[in-house]
Amino acid sequence: MRKKLINIFDQHQEITARIVDRMPKIVQKSLVELLSYPYQYPNLDSFIQCMLAAQYRRGYKGLINGSIVQSRIQFEQQMQRISSHKTYISKTEDIHLPLQSGTLLARHYQPAPHKKLPMVVYYHGGGFILGSINTHDEVCRLLAKYAQVQVLSINYPLAPEFGSNQIIQICEDALAWTYQNRKNLKILKSRIAVAGDSAGGNLATVIAQKTKLKKHAPRAQLLIYPVTDFARRYPSYYAYKDGLILTSDDVDIMISEYAKKHDMSLSQPNISPLYGDLKKLAPTYIVTAEYDVLHDEGEIYANLLQQKGIKVKYVNYDDQTHGFINLTPISKKAKKHTIQMFKDFRKFWNKQEGYFWNIF
Incomplete structure (x- = not known):
């Protein structure tokens, strides 16, 4: 189930994000738990926690991940998506x-x-x-x-x-x-x-x-x-x-x-x-x-x-x-x-x- 969720986020990022953003807070919190996001930031906006949890499961380590050139390309593509x-x-x-x-x-x-x-x-x-x-x-x-x-x-x-x-x-x-x-x-x-x-x-x-x-x-x-x-x-x-x-x-x-x-x-x-x-x-x-x-x-x-x-x-x-x-x-x-x-x-x-x- 966790892998399925990550694939949905990956393939339809903007659409999926907009759908998750409209969900009740309690549902968003449940998604964070389902994705096993290990960090405790209780007052952080629950939608952002969902996005971070999905990124964490994809192996996101920060803005600069790998070479600088590749990180630049990834940032440009992410914002375009x-x-x-x-x-x-x-x-x-x-x-x-x-x-x-x-x-x-x-x-x-x-x-x-x-x-x-x-x-x-x-x-x-x-x-x-x-x-x-x-x-x-x-x-x-x-x-x-x-x-x-x-x-x-x-x-x-x-x-x-x-x-x-x-x-x-x-x-x-x-x-x-x-x-x-x-x-x-x-x-x-x-x-x-x-x-x-x-x-x-x-x-x-x-x-x-x-x-x-x-x-x-x-x-x-x-x-x-x-x-x-x-x-x-x-x-x-x-x-x-x-x-x-x-x-x-x-x-x-x-x-x-x-x-x-x-x-x-x-x-x-x-x-x-x-x-x-x-x-x-x-x-x-x-x-x-x-x-x-x-x-x-x-x-x-x-x-x-x-x-x-x-x-x-x-x-x-x-x-x-x-x-x-x-x-x-x-x-x-x-x-x-x-x-x-x-x-x-x-x-x-x-x-x-x-x-x-x-x-x-």
Whole structure:
């Protein structure tokens, strides 16, 4: 019976996931038991537990399983399999940014093409070594629609082929290009924010620190379960190290490929923004997931920013795990949380700049 269930999940992943998502919680819990999921995360959303249990039985060991190249392919394919129904956006366009370092692909989302809107420059997650504008396409669509902003999703180069300093500079150049082209892009009153999830959250806030005295400094930050401290291990690293979407082994590989291979000190601000100069940064909306190896460092970063006088909104989703914003195509709860997050981010940003906005 267990093998049959796993085969169903494998062959009809998106359809099966949607069916399981609609089941009563008690049925979902029974499926978790039937699949003999060995980890005890009692308050984790029961649908996500079902998905994790099925993955566990298929031999899933984390995001980075085997070679990096193969892991990249698997991540792209996984997101493609569950994302057949895309959120409608009036205009999406792949564009090539002519940067000093070369031409860089980005995807522009414009929910109201004839209207001036703020812009969010988005850096995708994936541990600095996985992911693309395709794996985070649905995330950016939801952000554009529910925050009512333009989104420019950056297809930055990945480690270990590129060093951390190269990646950071290219990501900053993309932000500078956006500012320089603010009129052509119809950006409302030069309102440009940076955003990202996981590794992308790290890049977003590192760039916010680096540029805070420059003309193209962002006016707000949206950091979704960001990596903020490579140098230390916190209790959440040990409490949630196995059986979830992101494992402690994934984090260790990420550190090796992004920082250590390029002789970067783990405590320098370009790698661990928690140790940077936190004064005079843009208002910051920080999100963590309770069942996440990165939970504690995200919460600590939020507290440190507040201590430095930065306007901060901190939200923890106590029934979610790392990566939940990528589960919105198959999880009603993950989608509900993500939509609310994006609406609240726009309200938070407006409040800091003295705007009133409530179209929903």
